[in-house]
Amino acid sequence: MPSKWLSLEKRRKMNTKLIISADDFGCNSNINVAISDSFNRNLCTNTSLIVNMPLTEEAVEIAYRNKFEHKVGLHINLTEGRPLTDSIRRLNLFCDEEGNFNAAFHTNTLTRLYLNTKIIGIIREEINEQLEKYIKYKFELLHLDSHHHIHTDYAIFKAIKPLIKKYNVKSMRISRNLYNKNTLYNSIYKLIFNNYIIKPSVYTTDYFGSIDDLLNLSKDKIKVKERDVVELMIHPIYEGDTVVDANIELARKISNLNKKFELISYADITGVSRGSKEFGIDVYNLD
Numbered sequence: 324m325p326s327k328w329l330s331l332e333k334r335r336k337m338n339t340k341l342i343i344s345a346d347d348f349g350c351n352s353n354i355n356v357a358i359s360d361s362f363n364r365n366l367c368t369n370t371s372l373i374v375n376m377p378l379t380e381e382a383v384e385i386a387y388r389n390k391f392e393h394k395v396g397l398h399i400n401l402t403e404g405r406p407l408t409d410s411i412r413r414l415n416l417f418c419d420e421e422g423n424f425n426a427a428f429h430t431n432t433l434t435r436l437y438l439n440t441k442i443i444g445i446i447r448e449e450i451n452e453q454l455e456k457y458i459k460y461k462f463e464l465l466h467l468d469s470h471h472h473i474h475t476d477y478a479i480f481k482a483i484k485p486l487i488k489k490y491n492v493k494s495m496r497i498s499r500n501l502y503n504k505n506t507l508y509n510s511i512y513k514l515i516f517n518n519y520i521i522k523p524s525v526y527t528t529d530y531f532g533s534i535d536d537l538l539n540l541s542k543d544k545i546k547v548k549e550r551d552v553v554e555l556m557i558h559p560i561y562e563g564d565t566v567v568d569a570n571i572e573l574a575r576k577i578s579n580l581n582k583k584f585e586l587i588s589y590a591d592i593t594g595v596s597r598g599s600k601e602f603g604i605d606v607y608n609l610d
Contacts, residue, residue, distance in 0.1 A: 339547055341584045342528060342554040343577075344369040344468070344496075346398060349382035357559035357566045358382075362391045366566070366573050367557060368588040371398035371468050374456040375407055383460050394590045396466030396494075397457040399450055399483070401473050402426035407452040410445045417446075426471070428478075435476035446482040454490050466589045467525075468496035475499075475516060487524050493593040494526040496554060501532025501540060526593055528552040534568065534576045552592070553584075 345358040345367040355378055361367040372382055372395050386392040402424050406412055412422035416434060419425040428434040438446070473479050475498040486492070497517040505513075521527055529551040537555060540547070547553060557568045557576075566573045589595075 338583055338585050339549055340552045340587045341580070342369055342552065342587055342589060343367045343534075344371065344396075344554055344556050344589075345559050346371060346468070346556055347373060347470070347558060348386075348395065348398065349373040349376045349379040351376075351378050352381060353561050354559065355382045355385055357561050359385045359389050359391075360566055361557075361559045361573065362389060362394075364566075364574065365586070366577055367559065368586050369394050369396065369466070369554075369590070371396040371466065372457065372460075372462070373398045373400050373404070373470060374453050375400055375404045386462075392462060393464060393595050394588045395462050396464050396468060396589065397454060397462075399453060399467060399469035399474055400424070401446065401449065401469075401479065402429055402471045406449050407456065408445075408449045411449045414442065414445060416442070429471060429473060429476070434478065436478055438478040438481075443478065443482045446479060447486065450483055451486055451489075454486060458490070464494075464590055464593070464595050465490060465492050466494045466496075466593070467492055472496075472499065477516070477520070480516075480520060484524065492525055493595075494589050495521055495524075496556075497521055497527045497531045499532050499536075501530050501536035501545065501553075503536075503540065503545075526589075528554040530554070531556070533557070534580070538576075538579055552587075 343366070345361055347354050348358050348370040349355065349372050358367065358370050362370075370391070373379065374397065386395050401417060403426070405423050406418065412418045416428040417424060428438070467474060467483070474483055474495065498513045500513050500517060517527065530545070530547060530553040532555065534555050534557065537553065557573060559566050559568055559573055562570070568576055
């Protein structure tokens, strides 16, 4: 692990940290504005950009204008909108007759786990192009997550893995593991994927889920420890004059979090954040 990242010894001295990540930046104007306003109100600390949407450029402009460009990762997308490359448009597992993503591969467990070498190469070409476009915008966070969590499908991760080294990717989102209930198969897969597939390559948090997952967490199932770092995903959008997440006012959700939690960003941990404090951490007030 690079020395500019937090050492385990330093993390053990800290309270539990929360990274609150707003997904789908660039998807539409409503979401773009809701995410920007969430940053301004300290309701989120990270976001990730979809680069193949019509409102991507607007999102980039908003990030720089509001000075959170160092907290923007890439939201890899293989399930919605139009691809950036031609070859993938000819794969009916990924695209419809008009060349738009159809998410067909993601509905089948087998194709989520296994795709042949040729198809993986075509997927890698598309993700490479998305990374190139992200870098063209001069974003430096180099954090990866994905639309509909497709990067946690083993077949897709195989396409991504060589690009981690190529682009010096600093961090990635793990597979959701803040569930109270899960099947044995899913639990085993997530354990293997999070601990033995992703973690050797990049920085990851200890836990990932939604705000509701954390609030409803049964403590006899999972115990989040003081030294842990937890990522919570949100999907801010305006309903009238209110920013909501899953139809509930986002500010109200945030206010229900334990005040012992401290909000940080991936930028703080991987050394990208500007003006960071002790241990590279910017601490936000949850009140």
